[in-house]
Amino acid sequence: MSDLTSAAAAVGGEAAAPTPTGPAPAGKKEASASLWADARRQLVRDPVFVVAAIYILLVTSMALFPWLWTRTDPRACDVKFHRTPPNAEHIFGTNILGCDYYAFNVYGARPSLAIAILATTGIVVIGGLSGLLAGYFGGWVDAIISRIMDIFFSLPFLLGAIVFLVVVKDQTIFTLAFVLVLLAWPTIARIMRSSVISSKNLDYVHAAKAVGATNGRLMFRHILPNAIAPMLVYATITLGSFVSAEATLTFLGVGLQAPAQSWGIAIAQHQVYFLEDPWLLLFPCGLLVGTVLSFILMGDALRDALDPKLR
Amino acid sequence: MTKTDVTASIDALPDLDHSAPLLQVKDLHVEFRTRNGLAHAVNGVNLSLQAGESLAILGESGCGKSVTAQAIMGIIDSPPGYITQGEILYRGVDLLKLPEAQRRKVRANKIAMIFQDALSALNPVFTVGFQLAELFRKHRGMSRQESRQRAIELLDLVKIPAAKQRINDYPHQFSGGMRQRVMIAMALALDPEVLVADEPTTALDVTVQAQIMALLAELQRERNMGLILITHDMGVVADVADRISVMYAGRVIEEAGVHDIYSTPAHPYTKALLQSIPRIDLKGQELHVIKGLPPALTDIPAGCSFNPRCGYVQDVCRADPPPPRYPVAPGRTSACHFWKEVKGDE
Amino acid sequence: MSDYVLETKDLVKHFPLTTGILFKKQIGAVQAVDGINLQLRRGETLGIVGESGCGKSTLARLLVGLETPTSGAITVRGKDISRLRGGEMRRYRRNIQLVMQDPYTSLNPRMTVGDIIGEPFDIHPEVAPKRDRRRKVQELLELVGSNPDHINRYPHQFSGGQRQRIGIARALALQPEIIVCDEPVSALDVSIQAQVVNLLKRLQNELGLSYIFIAHDLSVVRHIADRVGVMYLGKIAEIGTEDEIYERTTHPYTQALLSAVPVPDPKLRGLRDQIVLEGDVPSPADPPSGCRFRTRCWKAQDICAVESPALTVRPGSDHPSACHFAEVRDVVHAVE
Numbered sequence: 001m002s003d004l005t006s007a008a009a010a011v012g013g014e015a016a017a018p019t020p021t022g023p024a025p026a027g028k029k030e031a032s033a034s035l036w037a038d039a040r041r042q043l044v045r046d047p048v049f050v051v052a053a054i055y056i057l058l059v060t061s062m063a064l065f066p067w068l069w070t071r072t073d074p075r076a077c078d079v080k081f082h083r084t085p086p087n088a089e090h091i092f093g094t095n096i097l098g099c100d101y102y103a104f105n106v107y108g109a110r111p112s113l114a115i116a117i118l119a120t121t122g123i124v125v126i127g128g129l130s131g132l133l134a135g136y137f138g139g140w141v142d143a144i145i146s147r148i149m150d151i152f153f154s155l156p157f158l159l160g161a162i163v164f165l166v167v168v169k170d171q172t173i174f175t176l177a178f179v180l181v182l183l184a185w186p187t188i189a190r191i192m193r194s195s196v197i198s199s200k201n202l203d204y205v206h207a208a209k210a211v212g213a214t215n216g217r218l219m220f221r222h223i224l225p226n227a228i229a230p231m232l233v234y235a236t237i238t239l240g241s242f243v244s245a246e247a248t249l250t251f252l253g254v255g256l257q258a259p260a261q262s263w264g265i266a267i268a269q270h271q272v273y274f275l276e277d278p279w280l281l282l283f284p285c286g287l288l289v290g291t292v293l294s295f296i297l298m299g300d301a302l303r304d305a306l307d308p309k310l311r
Numbered sequence: 312m313t314k315t316d317v318t319a320s321i322d323a324l325p326d327l328d329h330s331a332p333l334l335q336v337k338d339l340h341v342e343f344r345t346r347n348g349l350a351h352a353v354n355g356v357n358l359s360l361q362a363g364e365s366l367a368i369l370g371e372s373g374c375g376k377s378v379t380a381q382a383i384m385g386i387i388d389s390p391p392g393y394i395t396q397g398e399i400l401y402r403g404v405d406l407l408k409l410p411e412a413q414r415r416k417v418r419a420n421k422i423a424m425i426f427q428d429a430l431s432a433l434n435p436v437f438t439v440g441f442q443l444a445e446l447f448r449k450h451r452g453m454s455r456q457e458s459r460q461r462a463i464e465l466l467d468l469v470k471i472p473a474a475k476q477r478i479n480d481y482p483h484q485f486s487g488g489m490r491q492r493v494m495i496a497m498a499l500a501l502d503p504e505v506l507v508a509d510e511p512t513t514a515l516d517v518t519v520q521a522q523i524m525a526l527l528a529e530l531q532r533e534r535n536m537g538l539i540l541i542t543h544d545m546g547v548v549a550d551v552a553d554r555i556s557v558m559y560a561g562r563v564i565e566e567a568g569v570h571d572i573y574s575t576p577a578h579p580y581t582k583a584l585l586q587s588i589p590r591i592d593l594k595g596q597e598l599h600v601i602k603g604l605p606p607a608l609t610d611i612p613a614g615c616s617f618n619p620r621c622g623y624v625q626d627v628c629r630a631d632p633p634p635p636r637y638p639v640a641p642g643r644t645s646a647c648h649f650w651k652e653v654k655g656d657e
Numbered sequence: 658m659s660d661y662v663l664e665t666k667d668l669v670k671h672f673p674l675t676t677g678i679l680f681k682k683q684i685g686a687v688q689a690v691d692g693i694n695l696q697l698r699r700g701e702t703l704g705i706v707g708e709s710g711c712g713k714s715t716l717a718r719l720l721v722g723l724e725t726p727t728s729g730a731i732t733v734r735g736k737d738i739s740r741l742r743g744g745e746m747r748r749y750r751r752n753i754q755l756v757m758q759d760p761y762t763s764l765n766p767r768m769t770v771g772d773i774i775g776e777p778f779d780i781h782p783e784v785a786p787k788r789d790r791r792r793k794v795q796e797l798l799e800l801v802g803s804n805p806d807h808i809n810r811y812p813h814q815f816s817g818g819q820r821q822r823i824g825i826a827r828a829l830a831l832q833p834e835i836i837v838c839d840e841p842v843s844a845l846d847v848s849i850q851a852q853v854v855n856l857l858k859r860l861q862n863e864l865g866l867s868y869i870f871i872a873h874d875l876s877v878v879r880h881i882a883d884r885v886g887v888m889y890l891g892k893i894a895e896i897g898t899e900d901e902i903y904e905r906t907t908h909p910y911t912q913a914l915l916s917a918v919p920v921p922d923p924k925l926r927g928l929r930d931q932i933v934l935e936g937d938v939p940s941p942a943d944p945p946s947g948c949r950f951r952t953r954c955w956k957a958q959d960i961c962a963v964e965s966p967a968l969t970v971r972p973g974s975d976h977p978s979a980c981h982f983a984e985v986r987d988v989v990h991a992v993e
Contacts, residue, residue, distance in 0.1 A: 034767060034769075034811055035766055035767055035811070035813075036767070202762055203757050203758075203759055203762040203763040204762065204763050204764055204765040206718075206723055206757070207755065207757055207763050207764075207824070207827070208765075208776065209723055210721045210722065210723055210750065210754065210755040211750060211754070211776060211777045211780055211827070211831070212746070212747040212750040212751075212777075212780045212781060213776070213780055214780075217780070222765055225767045226765070226766070226767060371846040371847060371848060372846055472936075486937045486938070487709070488937065489937065516708035516709055516873065516938075517708065517873065517875070517914065517917045517918055518708060518913060518914060518917045518933075518934050519708075520917065520919075521916075521917035521919075521931075521933055522933060522934070525933060543846065543847055544919070545847070545921040546876075546918065546919030546920055546921045547919050548921070549919060549920065549921045549922055549923045549925075549926065550919045550923075550926055569923045570923050570924070573921065573922060573923055573924075574924075583848070584847065584848060585921065587847060587848050587850075587851040588847055588850075588851070588876070588921055589851075589854070589876040589877050589879065589880040590876055590920060590921060590922075591875055591876045591879055591903065591915065591918045591920060591989055592920055592922075592925075592989045592990055593879075594879070594899070594900075596880075597855075598851035598854060598855055598880065599851065600848070600851050600852050600855060601848040601851075604816050604818070604849075605846075
């Protein structure tokens with residue numbers, strides 16, 4: 001910390017330490033004071049985070065419980081009524097096949113989110129674990145894992161995804177999630193690795209080692225909880241970008257295919273109608289952008305909340 | 312602007328009074344708006360410095376000594392820090408009331424500061440020579456050739472061997488003590504009249520500390536500078552200072568000449584502090600302990616801020632207003648209602 | 658066999674300097690610790706002083722097993738523990754524990770104080786059965802002068818001095834015989850230093866502990882140590898009782914070191930013997946031949962470059978000193 005900023009930080013730090021030794025002031029509840037609890041408290045007070053989180057919750061409920069949002073069957077399509085603008089009966093209008101567009105978009109949330117969540121879980125597990133092992137053990141373990149990371153890094157994302165999906169031919173939620181994991185795990189592994197490298201030299205890790213802690217205990221009890229924050233932030237933001245990745249791949253024709261219903265498909269199917277019936281693109285795009293933006297904002301807020309230096 | 316130009320324009324400032332103390336701080340209050348509340352870092356500090364004098368500001372962490380120095384230099388981050396009250400007078404001119412441009416000129420040319428950690432105070436991506444020469448190019452309008460020559464002279468002045476070669480080195484290529492010398496060189500480049508040293512040797516080995524303090528003393532004598540030394544080290548202060556201001560919880564609680572403070576402290580905190588430090592020339596005596604902890608700056612006790620920890624405390628100490636600066640002797644004050652008792656206890 | 662609880666013999670730790678990414682080649686070594694012989698008696702405090710780069714922190718890490726020696730032996734209770742691995746090493750650690758310097762980084766901020774102090778019990782379950790652990794942790798908190806009700810608080814809720822007490826409590830959990838204190842009060846305020854030093858002395862008396870107290874602050878060391886060793890560039894320059902070192906020091910480096918320590922007494926200003934060293938400390942990767950201090954020593958002669966002085970008792974002195982020209986000199990008190 002530079003001398004110039006240490007003033008505020010030091011004073012802030014001093015101010016943050018309550019007068020200890022001796023009983024707590026009468027009437028004050030001993031609230032949990034872990035860093036996670038502190039972060040949680042800060043997050044719920046952040047209006048940006050709250051709005052973004054509510055949006056995500058709404059979208060997630062669309063994905064999990066679409067029947068709560070609409071009674072209409074999105075597959076009950078009548079071509080006679082195709083491309084009607086929003087009206088009382090169909091609040092989002094109808095699409096080119098005459099399906100209720102609102103229901104289409106509601107049901108479309110599921111595949112989009114499912115792919116994003118599956119893929120994110122995948123990169124967190126694979127990337128996180130490899131980064132942890134590479135960072136902790138160093139030496140040849142690190143050398144091997146890092147070189148593997150480098151190889152995957154050099155695969156161009158879009159091109160690699162397209163080639164893979166074209167070759168595989170079977171385009172389901174799982175193959176899409178798989179290709180995203182395959183191409184995106186190195187980034188998160190690298191984040192985790194550098195986080196672990198800087199954590200493993202912290203004094204309290206050495207202190208635990210001096211007491212006799214095994215490698216496993218050091219990795220999972222001491223290093224991981226402190227190294228995980230950057231990865232969590234990145235994962236949150238990546239969730240959002242995976243949603244748009246699915247839409248992109250679907251738009252390019254290598255992602256999900258009709259008759260599957262997702263936002264990506266909605267955008268792909270109706271791209272040519274933008275000038276005549278703008279709502280056909282506006283609704284799925286709006287939902288998509290809203291979702292991605294919410295994840296990014298949540299990730300930002302999370303990073304600020306988890307930063308111990310700002311305590 | 313050449314040096315004479317600068318001096319002329321500063322001399323032309325209204326209120327400038329060559330007979331006034333070189334630097335004066337009057338009733339300074341600095342607050343920090345933190346997440347946990349309002350931290351009162353400085354609560355009415357008064358200081359005075361004459362040319363050629365060494366004033367030590369002594370106190371432990373959180374007492375506000377560094378913030379006071381930063382207020383003098385004008386480098387408090389705002390937000391979250393705000394100077395809410397007080398005057399900072401250079402020869403009678405209130406720096407806080409000057410327009411920005413003039414304030415910066417006075418500060419750049421008359422008051423300089425050195426910090427504890429030279430590595431973070433020096434720019435790591437430029438050579439030492441570049442950083443020094445830049446000062447001359449910018450503030451004195453010198454040519455590259457001239458400013459480089461002056462830079463070499465400065466490094467010689469602070470006794471860095473092989474200055475001509477070392478001028479092309481980067482900060483990280485110097486040892487800790489050498490870096491501190493470089494920082495001193497940068498501070499002295501524009502011939503300031505006041506040097507503020509914020510814990511300049513705390514991070515250094517004791518043998519290097521001795522070298523640096525000797526260098527500072529010599530430079531101060533040569534240039535008749537006023538030195539404000541901020542530290543917590545009572546040994547360094549005993550060696551170097553003429554006068555001492557002891558700070559606690561944002562206030563100056565005792566001011567005296569250096570001999571008086573060590574032999575007959577007039578404030579319980581100063582007294583307790585002196586009794587708690589181990590001395591190298593005494594064998595293992597029992598170290599006295601000041602019970603309790605310094606207060607959080609968001610929650611300073613009413614009355615005398617030291618009252619929860621004081622051995623001389625009475626009811627009057629716990630109530631506002633806080634003790635005024637009682638005159639103990641000419642040039643000596645103590646902010647304790649019972650200073651006579653404390654002093655006479657010896 | 659001896660009544661030493663801890664002994665080191667020719668302890669050496671060199672850190673290799675390498676180049677190359679895939680195939681590393683050694684091009685030199687940082688000779689952090691280069692032949693240290695120490696003895697620690699039961700109930701004694703051995704102070705190790707020295708400036709930055711002298712190797713005292715590396716020595717601390719070697720003693721608690723955070724580094725393995727390049728060569729030499731560390732003997733605890735008559736057993737050489739420098740080559741232990743695995744389970745044996747774990748059991749050895751119960752005898753010797755560490756208190757670290759920085760109270761702000763030596764406690765895991767995401768663990769409660771109870772978890773931190775109780776972790777040794779988790780790692781060494783044979784020391785305390787599970788149902789006793791909470792009580793033992795509270796006893797430890799009381800022992801170091803902290804409030805046992807704070808067992809569920811987090812480190813950031815405590816001040817520096819209190820955190821250091823928690824670190825000491827953690828070190829005491831396994832009831833070690835020996836505690837290595839690596840600059841335990843350097844990061845604390847002056848008035849808090851006194852609290853922690855007094856605590857350490859009290860614990861030593863109550864529990865019969867032996868300390869290796871490593872510090873750069875010579876005033877603090879004088880206060881707590883029975884014997885003192887002075888380190889310079891990986892070697893011991895001088896070693897003796899506290900009295901011998903402070904009152905009758907014979908090694909030029911120790912003399913320079915002691916003369917540089919300011920005394921909080923303005924009456925002594927200018928009255929003490931001032932030795933100001935020239936130059937910088939040489940790099941431990943490339944130390945001078947012979948006596949390592951010769952590049953800054955005012956007594957240096959040709960022999961100093963050729964023959965490395967042994968740490969023996971020199972004529973005219975009462976304790977070992979590694980200098981060909983050892984001579985008593987008082988630098989602590991005012992010169993008459």
